[in-house]
Structure formats: C-alpha cells, structure tokens
Amino acid sequence: MAVRRIVIIGGVAAGPKAAARARRVDPGAEITLLEKGRLVSYGSCGLPFFLAGLVDSLTGLRSTPAGVVRDEEFFWREKRVRVLTGTEAEEIDPRRRLVRARRNGEVLTLPYDRLIIATGSVPLRPAIDGLDQEGVFGLHRPGDAEALRSVLARGRRAVVVGGGMIGLEVADALAARRLQVTVCEAGRHLLPGLLDEDLARLLESRLRAAGVKVVTGQPVTAITRGDGCLRVRAPDWEGEADLVVVACGVKPEVGLAARAGVEIGPTGAIAVDGRQATSVEDVFAAGDCCESTHLVTGGKTWLPLASTASKQGRVAGTNAAGGEDWFPGVVGTAVLQVAEHNVARTGLGEEEARRMGYEAIGAMVAGLDAAHYYPDHAPLALKVVADARDGRLLGAQAVGPGEVVKRIDVLATAIAFGATLDRVAHLDLGYAPAFGTALDICLHTLNQLRNRRQGLARPVRAAELKALLSGPRPPLVLDVRTREEYEARRLPCSALHIPLGELRDRLEEVRAARAPGQEIVAVCEMGVRGFEAQRLLDAAGLGPARYLEGGVWAWPYGLRT
C-alpha cells in the first residue's frame, strides 16, 4: 500500500487525539488536521477555571504536562502531523475522496484515503430577544472566555441563563470572582439533563446557602438594556445584571457531514458503528459531532463530553490508520464541581428510566465519605436506581461536599457490565478509614435499595413529606435524633422528639401522640436511625411506618433553627 493519507477535520478534542493515535499506529501515514479556529488541542473543560482565575492563561489549557504548547509547530515537530489552523472544511467529496477547505480566502483541495470528521458541537441559540448586545456572553471557545474574563472587574451582578453543567460551572467561577450571581433555568429544576428532582433540589439548597441565587422553571425571553444595566426577563421573573452569560446547551455540528451524504442518526448527531465508521466508506467520525450507543438502553444517545471524545478519537485514529479498535458505548456518566460540592451521575435517572418503560425504583442515602473519626471526612447524598423487575442497576446520582466521583465511577463500571443490585452490593472496594467506611456508602446505598425492594425499608422523600405535611392527613413526624441535634435544627413542622435509644421504652408516648391510623414518619440526621426507628415501629404494631430518606441533612426546603 502507498502512503496512507489521513485527513482529520476538527482540532479541539477528538481530532488531535485521533491524529496522535493514528501516528503511533502508522508511523508512515501522511496526517493532516484542519481546524477553522486559531487554536488546537485546548482543554475546553478548563475554560471555567480560567474564568475563575484558577488558571492564569489559556496557554496552560493547550500545553502538555511538561509545559510544551500544543500548536501547529508542536504537532509537526513531535508527531509529524500537519495542522492547518484558520482552515475551514467546506465540502467533502466522498466519491473522489477529497476535502475542499478555505484558508485565508484560498481554496485547498486535500485528497484522503481515510477521513475523520471531528467537527464538535456549537452552542444552541435560544429564542431570546437581545442576545446580540454588549454584556451578553457565551462560553464555548477560548475567545469567549477571554472576552468574558476581561469584563469581570467591571461587573457586580451576573445572570447565567441556563442551569446545566456549563451554566453552573460559569456561575461558580463568577461567584469565585465575587460577583452576585443568579442562575436562571428554564426547566423544572437545575441540571435537568443530569439529576432527578430530589438531588437537584438538594444541590439548589446548597447553592443558595453559598450565596448563588437560583430561579427555576423560568425560560428567559428577552434581555434588554436600561438604567445602566441589563434586564433579563422571564414569564414570572425579572433580574438586573451587569453581564449575562448564556449557556443553554450545544448541538452537534453536522452540516458538513450531512451535505456529503453521511447518515445523521436519530439523535441528530452523525451515526457511527463501533469502529466509529460513518455510513460513507472510509469516513469516520468522533467526538461531539457523533452519537454513541447507550449501554443501558441499547439505543443511541448523544452526550457530548471530552472524555467520550477522547476515547472515540482514539478508536477512529486506530481504525483510520489500519489498526482495529471498537468503542462499545457510554453509560451517561457526567461530573462537575460547583460551590464546593461535587455532583455526579451515571446511567439513567429515576424519572428518565420510568419514562423509558423501566419499573424504576430508587433509594437515596446520606452519609460520610470517610470514617467519622478520621479528621478529613465530608457528607454526600447518593441515590441508586434499579429495575424492580430484575434488580438490574440502572443509574446513580450523587451530590455533596464529600467524595462522590469514586462512587459514581464504580457504579458506572458495574452498570457497563449489566450488574444487578445483589451483585454490586458486595463489591470488594478498597477500605481504609481515610477513604470510606467499612461498608462504603456506595454499598450501603445499594443495600438500602435492596431493603426497599424486599419490603424492609420504606423511605419517604423530602418532597413527598413536605406535600403530606401541608395536606389533609399529615403524618406524625417522629424525630429520633439526640437532644443536641434536635435543638440545633429541625424540620419546620411539629414533631415528637424521642431519641432512638429511648424509643423502645417510650412507645406509649408515640401511641398517645398518634391519631388513629395516622402514618408515622421517623426522621433522623442522615437516614440510618430513621430506618432503624421504622423497623422498630413496624415491630411494635405502629406501622407500616416510613422514614425520611437522607434525613434532616438532605432536607432542601429550609430548617427551623
């Protein structure tokens, strides 16, 4: 075979990865990478850190760990990859195996033997009047971050339109710069694509406590200027701001591929097989522009993330260079950090799974990420979701200042292998007091869902308890915490307070306080003692009782102090 010519369109994440891998697999190939922007191979996930001032310059985001800047020269010198920046591919001619591109007004024609499309994604432009005015920003490319960072010192109040991952990361970065930040999310709750409402409300309460204002269920319709500031309008909310950041998500950039006859999948992204091959011979795709198989549903999904782009880029690069590799798919893992809280999810959400026809049940547990006697420990709430019919683990979500990503990564791994609850609950995870509890919260949560499935545990969620308390037949709330805990803060309702250790001897007080047939909800700090109390009440003939999942710690609606 003659020298293999590999052309790659797109130079942010998947493209450079594919180029580097192709070079290692085929040292003799001729590899050309086209990027329409000025920069290549930059860590766009680091833009919020640049904004927050945690990263001094954009150069760091496009350097190797050894400090070498990944520019055109770097790619030529170290990898013999020809990188053409400022070069926009305008047409793919699959019959003649050519790419036509424009560079400084000049048209280039590049023949290829193998083509990799890595055109990424573009920001969604929401239907908001007044997007194109001074003081309104996006955050997709490095230039956006530079523009936004340059005005931070002049602003005092910021509104972030969109409460998804990027929106929250931007909000966090702006708050770190001491701006007053309001996040305005159109959906019912924050991170609607990531979290179920229960964990989203918990995160929302922590954001508020950290000083970030949160508005949900309000699609912004217009941004106007007046009285020296911007006014952000939604149906039932209006806010003033010195600067507005719009982060309403992205869509796959598929125009070039579609015009060349490359099949677009049901998700709107480029359809690929496990080899990252498109419907057109010798044309591959990788990264945000293409879809993936969802390993839980078996269907196609589009989840644009740098980690997936990297893996797909490697697979496309291998196959384009004559090797063989196969990308099995994703399970929907995503993580972020906001307001000193870690947020993570994998698999399907409970509501999402139900919509898809699974008989989804969930359990949420609040607990510590290390032994309570170890000096450095922090709490988190972890929720797992399974199919009640076969016990198959479907998803997990976690929020808290404690370590959550390890737990989600473990569950993501188990989900990728189609694990059942019974099996995952006994995983041999690393234990030392600095890293967890002897029965890690991850396993404890799985056990609690097993308890629920077996009928031993009957949790009630904060939202449901709140609704019940203002309904016609409120339950009797039995707080089983210590006196100190009870006096420090408690639910904003009347409650009977009996510490768990006294409950067996004071059951008569419970009987006396309970109206005939009234349900009892046991409440503790994080859920463990509440469950114990539920079992105790059941055995004493005061059941079927329930307990508040996650306890007072995870109550997102404000406490009496």
Next chain:
Amino acid sequence: MAVRRIVIIGGVAAGPKAAARARRVDPGAEITLLEKGRLVSYGSCGLPFFLAGLVDSLTGLRSTPAGVVRDEEFFWREKRVRVLTGTEAEEIDPRRRLVRARRNGEVLTLPYDRLIIATGSVPLRPAIDGLDQEGVFGLHRPGDAEALRSVLARGRRAVVVGGGMIGLEVADALAARRLQVTVCEAGRHLLPGLLDEDLARLLESRLRAAGVKVVTGQPVTAITRGDGCLRVRAPDWEGEADLVVVACGVKPEVGLAARAGVEIGPTGAIAVDGRQATSVEDVFAAGDCCESTHLVTGGKTWLPLASTASKQGRVAGTNAAGGEDWFPGVVGTAVLQVAEHNVARTGLGEEEARRMGYEAIGAMVAGLDAAHYYPDHAPLALKVVADARDGRLLGAQAVGPGEVVKRIDVLATAIAFGATLDRVAHLDLGYAPAFGTALDICLHTLNQLRNRRQGLARPVRAAELKALLSGPRPPLVLDVRTREEYEARRLPCSALHIPLGELRDRLEEVRAARAPGQEIVAVCEMGVRGFEAQRLLDAAGLGPARYLEGGVWAWPYGLRT
C-alpha cells in the same frame, strides 16, 4: 416458629454487624453477642490514627457518627441486642445447640437456634527471641494501642518488625510523632502480600525520601536489651531502638470452631458457603475467622479485612435471622495511606498470577490524577495486569501521592465482572479537570497494556534497565525530556539527550552514538514521551527500541541531580 435465638461469638467487626442486621430482619429474635474483651464494635482500622494522634481517644473509634458510644447499653437500648463483654466462649455443642462461655469465672450456657462465629484473627507470633520484654509492642487490640501511645514521648528511635499493611501504618504513625523509624521486612520487598516488586520499590524510595529507613530481606531473629536500648538483630542487619513494634501479620482464630467439628478450609480459616454457613447446621461464620471465594481464581482465599468482615457479617446476620443473602466473594482489594502516599491493589499481582499459571503481562504508567492545569493535581503510578491469552484483566496496583483508590475501585469492579482489557479501556468514567484527565490514567494504563499486547509498546522496567546498565551490553539511554527537566535530575548513567521535539531532525546523532546492534531505551519524565520516542525510533529503523516505564519519576534507585 418460636422466638428465634441467635448467638454471636465475637464483638469487633463482623459480630456487631451481624447482630444489627439480624435485628432489622427479625425484630422478634433474641440476639446475644459474646465478646471476650472489654470493648465491642470498635474500628480497629483506626488504631494507627489514634497512635498518630489524629484521633484523640479510643472512644471515637467506638462511637456512632452521632457521637453515641457503642457499648453494651447502646446495643441493648438501640438494638435490643444483649452484649456480654468479658465473656469468652469456651465450647460449642452443635448437637444440643449450646454455647458454653465463661464470664468472671462463672460458666454460662447459652442455647441457640442459629449461631454466628465471628472470632476474628490473632497476631502471628514470629520466631524471634526476646519478644516478651519491656519496649516490645504489638498493635492488634485497643489496649495495644494505648500501651504503645503511652510510651511514645519517651522514645526517640523505633523499629517496626514487618513491612506489611499494619507495619507501614504503624511506621507512618510513629514518624508523625517524630520518631526515627526503621521498618524491617523479612521478605524481598515491602508489602510482599500486596504489591509486585516494582511498585514496592517505588514506595520504598518514597518512604526513604520521607525519612523512614527501610530494610528488606532481613527476618528479625532476636531482640535484646543493652546500653539502655533495644537491639534488633537480623542475619545481615542490626538496629538500635527505644521501642519495637512487631507487626508480622495475623492468623484466623479458629480453635473454638475446630473443636466443635466445624470444617476448616484449605486456607486455615473456617470454610463457608455463599450464605456464610459452615459445615455444621445452623452455624454461620463471618469476618477474619473465615475464608472467601476469590473471584479471579475461583478458589478459596483468606484476606482478613474490615470491609469483607462487614459484608460477611451482614450476610450471616440476614441468613441467621431467616432472610436470604449471598456473599459472592472478594477480588483482593486492599488500600492504605503511608508517608502521604496512597497505596492500593486489587486482583492478582503479576508475579502471583504467573505463579498460578496465568500468562500474566503488565504495564505501568505514571501520570496525574487531575488535569495538569488544575491547581490541585498529584502524580501516581498505576500498573495493570492481564492474561495475555484472553486479555482478561487480572489485577491492578497503584502508588503515589495522587488519588489511587478510585482507580483501583473501578478496576476491582471490572475484575469482579470478569472484564477484558478491551472492554475496560473504554469505560465511561466521570471526567472534569478536577477529577482526572479526559482519558483517565486508569484507561490510559489499560490502553498501554493493550499497546504492549499488540506489539506497539515495548516497556522496560526500572529494575531491568538498572541490571542492563551494569551488564555486558548496556543499552543506549536516550533522554527525550526538555532541557530544564534533564538538567534538574536524570538517571545515574551516561545518556544521549535529545528533546522529543528535536528527535526527528537529529536522528543522525542517535545513529552515530549507537553501537552496532545496540538497543536504545528512550527515557522521559513519566513514560508517555518515551513511548512516542520508541515508536519514532522503530519507524526510523533504529528499533526495536524500548522505553522506560514510568520514566524518571518512577525510577526508585536514586537520580543524579
């Protein structure tokens, strides 16, 4: 059925867990727990923290997170479990379903319907003269820790006999108390049951750098007193100390069970099935006294750990109380912290796997636990081991100041599900710059082993390179790092220095420096550029070259600075 009488022998980890679980499953059962010591339900894994002064009192180790001490009264009050401390079970009569125990000289006879043996482990007593003298300590029970802590202020030099998990944790605690610490290990290297020699040597070099002396291959034979101090003698080493801690491992405490006719397995621990049932009807066992199935080999193993004890205790408690649960087994995960390094392993070691007949191959990668531009990142070395025949993942080990436990937990999960390298390398792990790199080091390491298996990567280990360098045909060492890196520190040998970015243009220099047929070993900081250079040299006709696995960072034998 009448009230179910459950008797549990042993009150440290598995016993209390079994009791608590049995109570939740059967609220009406009569549950009695016997413990020969004074204390129950203490976190013995926290004893090194108590020693180091990170935990103020032993009370913290036996309290609930809410601060309630788990004593006899607690178990009765909160769980209606009758705990008898200072009560030693002396005989089990399985025919009559009785346990005979002694409490303050008095003999108790306890009838049972279900019995759970959770007698734990006892320290191994090595063949060392002079063990029973002042200044020589163990660390197994809380009393040991109290005794040792009380003399710390009087000592200046300590020798720890045994470089296993407990030995290193003790050494770390004593070093934190500013003692001069020497660890003396009988085996070839530290943590012989946990790590392969390569990672053990890396850890050893880091311990030395932190001021801990390490002696390996020296079984201590005698401890004598003279000149106001203790002398610790081994065949080719002798040390002076003010105090000596002996931590030479533990063995299962099975005497009581064996005398009752309970089958002891090939590991020397009590044989149990997946229900934690022993060979004797209605007698269960859990925790350090019993063995487990190893999910990699399918055989039996004995790995006494609090995490396993907790899971087994829960399963035994469930089954004893009339429920149903099943413990599938372990994969050999273990983690510890020492000298601000995290150490973890799971599955089989490379040497161990080879001894067992697997065609084990490994790859080690050094890298960062978070994006290099994220302010808070740290390095680690991760090694994965697979069977070359079918690509099945067999084990993993990691050492470093960076986050290692998450990676090992993920791999432990994959191993538990029998995963192959190809599948695990594409796992959908959570990525954000604070938590990893877009292609996490975990996946990168798996890919590097795939590269090796495919013949793309040819790593050489530090130990082998060291041996080659002093052998008859030393390789040409080609250092491809930047000038700054090279000048800061380098391998203690002659080397040709050409930064990777200049290598393509300076290949003639390499040709000139290389003797006919001489092998070239490319060296970089952590291994990535070395591998790139290897591929480049191969393509230039200068191969087959190799690269130093883990680079200069993981070189454990001292560097030239």
